Amino acid sequence: MIAVAKRISRLIFQPILDFIYPPTCVSCGNLITDDVQHVCTNCWDSIIRVTRTHELYFETKGKLLRSGHVAELASAFVFEKEGAFQHIAHSMKYEGMPSLGVKLGKRVGEVMRQWNVSADCIIRI
Numbered sequence: 473m474i475a476v477a478k479r480i481s482r483l484i485f486q487p488i489l490d491f492i493y494p495p496t497c498v499s500c501g502n503l504i505t506d507d508v509q510h511v512c513t514n515c516w517d518s519i520i521r522v523t524r525t526h527e528l529y530f531e532t533k534g535k536l537l538r539s540g541h542v543a544e545l546a547s548a549f550v551f552e553k554e555g556a557f558q559h560i561a562h563s564m565k566y567e568g569m570p571s572l573g574v575k576l577g578k579r580v581g582e583v584m585r586q587w588n589v590s591a592d593c594i595i596r597i
Contacts, residue, residue, distance in 0.1 A: 498569070499559035510569055511560055519557045520550035524587065546589040548580045 495504045499515040522529050533545040549557050564572040577594075584591065 498563040498567070498572075499556040510563065510572055511556070511575075515556040515559075519555065519560075520552065522547040522550055522583075526550070544589050546580070546584045546587050546591075548576075548583040 495509065496502060497504055497512040497515055498510050500512060502512055502514075504510075504512050528550060529545070529547060532547070536542045536545055551557055551561075560572050560576065563569045564576070580594065583589075
């Protein structure tokens with residue numbers, strides 16, 4: 473019964489809210505017109521992806537391996553100050569958008585599968 477009420481409420485009120493407060497990208501502020509929520513495709517695509525040949529990957533992996541605390545490293549994104557990734561992370565942490573964390577986690581998981589890396593824990597660096 474509650475699920476039906478929520479669904480009906482969403483069908484009725486969401487279009488009204490979208491008209492009053494159009495959905496915009498948390499990074500660039502542009503109107504989101506496709507089925508992507510919170511972040512436009514251009515901003516997702518603008519985030520630099522880490523590869524195993526990326527200089528930052530080698531540097532960070534070397535430091536962590538020398539510390540003896542990790543055996544392997546997988547990283548999906550490069551953090552750039554005032555870049556799309558920072559806007560997404562801040563929206564997730566400070567503006568109550570945990571769904572962005574799920575999307576980021578899925579992308580990190582894809583990298584881990586591609587690189588054949590398993591994890592006992594995942595941390596942000």
